[in-house]
Amino acid sequence: MSPLSELAHKVRAQLTAPGAPFEMVEVNVDGRSVRAYRNAFPTLPALIASGRAHGAKPFIRYQGEAWTFDRFFAEADAVAAQLRAWGVQPGERVAIAMRNRPEWAVVFAAAALIGAVPAPLNSFGLGEELHAALDDVEPRVFACDAERLARIGGDTRVADCRILCVGEAEMPAGITDYRIAATRAAEPVSSPALGPDDPALILFTSGATSRAKGVLSSQRAVCQALFNIDYIGALSGMTSPEAVAALMAKGLPPTTLTAVPLFHVSGLHAQLLSALRNGRQLVFVSRWDPAQALEVIREERITQFNGAPSMVMQLLAQPGFDDPTQTGTLAGLGFGGAGLPQRLIDEVMQRRPNSLSGIGFGLTETNGVGAAASGALFAYQPRSSGLTSPIVDVRIADADGQPLPPCEQGEIWLRGVTVMQGYWRNPEATAAAMSDGWFRTGDVGYLDEEGFLFVVDRIKDVINRCGEKIAAAEVESCLLHQPDVLEAAVFAVPDEETGEAVVAVVSVREGSGLDAHALRAHVGAHLAAYKVPAVVQVLTDALPRNPAGKLLKGQLRKAFVDAAQG
Template identity: 30%
Template sequence: MAAIETMELFGRPNVKVFAERPASIGELLAASVNLYADKDAVVTEQRTLSYSELDKESTILAANLQQQGVKKGDRVGAVIGNCAEFPVVVFACAKAGAIMVPINVKLQVEELQYIIGHSKPALLITEAEYAEKVSEAVEQNEFQQSDRPQLFIIGGSNSYEELLNADAPFQQTQIDEQDGAFILYTSGTTGRPKGAVLAHINAVHSVMNYKKRFETDETMKTIVAVPMFHVTGLVGQLLHMFYIGGTVYSMKRYQNEAYIQLILKHQINFLFNVPTIFIMMSTSAEFQKHSFGFVRKVAFGGSPIYQQTFQMLKQAFPNAQLHNAYGATETTSPATLMPTGYPISKVTSVGLPVDVADIKIVDSEGYTVPPGESGELYIKGPMIIKEYWDNPAANQSSFTDGYWHSGDLGIMDTDGYVYIRDRKKDMINRGGEKIFSIEVEDALKSHPDVVEAAVIGEPDPVFGEKVKAFVVGPKLDPNDLDGLKAHCKKTLAKFKVPEEFVLIDSLPRNASGKILKNTLKETGGRSNA
């Protein structure tokens, strides 16, 4: 049993922490390099890096970042998908004391512009296929010349290879575990994303929580098919595997047949995905032809798991322990995890709070409710983010006495198992991609013929939810709404663009003028059509 003590963390008193822990992400890697130097750490479609190669290349990159003037605390933006360079940048930033800003590669120029302008990176690294929109986003920010980030392109003209000059001297940087390691941007209720600052101590505790609860070890092999720039791919898989000495196989883009073949070829024994991927995989004839008895761990999170999906997983992976997981960017991945050997009666639960978490369910007045009663989850622990980057208002409103307000409604039973019932936040969850409706509504309202718009999540058998928009616009042609979709595509990532548009005369409202989205969900807008 790992010893637990308490400490003051980020000014929050009495936070439970593991007494023995790596001091930083860099130390986490160093420990595995000592044990597994020649073992494959990451295997991508282009190249393979052993633990010692990952360590060496990330140190070289860290030295070159320093040569470019990157100092401790500076941000390094990364518009990089699932490839070998991603973990190299992760550890290079960690060693140099820089804060890595992994940016969703699916974002459009306007979205990139905000994140780059807000985080103010000293340097940007991007894959060649995203270079044009990243460059345009930099231009639109109109940086002063001294603040303008230099852009390095993986496989491009201003080549990332310039940052791999082995002659550059590396200056050892003193890293404190409370220093920021990443800024992950997550959608905000104001329509602007918030930059969640994940410190070294946050990531370290999360990987320790995964190892302890899932009982993972160095024999684990996983496929990262979810994006590495999301907290699950980054922490739940990449850093988790590097902590235990496992091997990561990477997919640039998820494809059913290729994913299944990869599992079979490498005898992958640890799968961690949003339920959508498991559902899509189960529909494949190729999947149904094979036995997957070698799979030992199956974890899922990011969107609700349904009873029929659970039964499918149990049948498909007969020898695997199935683990539901609940967390958020702000909890550095897991806040609750299913233990091994849980009772079958708990399958719809998201598990028990991780060992270092304090979770309470509170009512609208902030008072803790008894077991079995619904309320909002307040979460405290060493995995809770340090802060929101340059956002005093969000920092003020999102934390109370060291507890982060999750915005999720749930219950905790008498055994301590947590069940998520609904989301307090007005958010749509499309296959694990979080979409705040206000962001889509703002894009729609910028169309000259749109008077009003309301966006909801519509149930979808594959993605869990899809985006549905109700639009008021007398000048719009109800038989030709393709122009609205094209308009949204200009400023929104593809997964945020509504898949269905309904033209209505007016939006339903209550006496205070608030739009009644539940009415829209129930009626489909028919009463106003």
């Protein structure tokens, strides 16, 4: 074991020892004993309310407007009072669909503070996708912006569901204007009595099915995951003292550029809720634009940017990124997901040496908890996804579910206090994904002898485009709704700008007249723009299948890549 790895394990033992800030205890979850942080908040309302202590400190900046913690909580209390006036009870759902903006965060906090279950929806979704999610969660309230309201035609199609809308124009009849609800003075809400196993949050994940699944997490799972982010920060700081000293010497308040969507764990847990708890500042942008991001970094003196690897690559490619007057405040870059492209690793190591850059691996189903490394640990093993967290067990499983020894590849299974309670109203999918408390991730990887996790492949048929997960089956299903489409195979190919691009190979009825343009337009009319295939290859021959009738996507992908390279 290297000296740095030895130091990391020593620091971990120190941080988690009895009486230490991250002391471990055993708790019972579903009849199983699992490790947990003793000092984590017990419930999400308690965690959110702790942010009141930050008072007049700046919290969120958005389009030139500054929100202090005081203003944020004044509006959250007002919206919470409105939710209660509408009769929203603990455990009932409040759905949210907006671009990143302060009001998104306000509604989330207001719902959580009264014990309701926030259910953030994918704001990129079109009407059909939003209606499907609303039908799943059956919210008492749907909070949205004007664009999302238009997409659902002004109607949630859910009985007795109120709509709270953020917008500049006058609201249609029956729609409550956020500005009216949020500006009524209200006393801080008193949170209901909640237990650790009560529901706290529903987040949607694409997964490998044709319809997004809601992931239900308990109060304890969410709070433990958020405390784990603090642990990762402490471990990084204690193993990268030079980088921390350099950041401290600049005297800048920690400020994160939030460009990833708030409906993902990477935006919600690691940025919004972590900043709310710790009194840090966030700068929201509603859309990803690398040129604009560079301007925001300079103007807002950003110290941290976390995003999908493709977003970081686009940022690094901007003219002026290496100019200290442009990005001199930036102390670290963070990447979510699995192994990074070697080109990106090389560029970060060369252009941001001795920084607090890092990587994390986690899933919606584990509230983002899995493995992480930043600073010196990331520089030591940049191809890995980091060291596993203290509150998660990792099993590298063979085809029979049996554990494999270090350095042997298998499916990554995770078990621990932050794992979901299940897929919302979908016991079949839950049973397929869970085994005796273990969540089967669908990712292939291995643990090395020092405890670093390496993710090398995916079992699930999921495409990762700019950090957005796209279920191939969902796009295939959409294509097959065209009567003249006989077969459809959708898969990923590497792409320098987006990480992975969506490609479809489609067999159509002879004489149909369907072409690539028409098929892309068809998908664009039903699914979010980022799910539309970059390339559609139209054939009149049958697609290749194995003797069992399964589509040979690997063969199609290889043929496509070979043709593109030739």
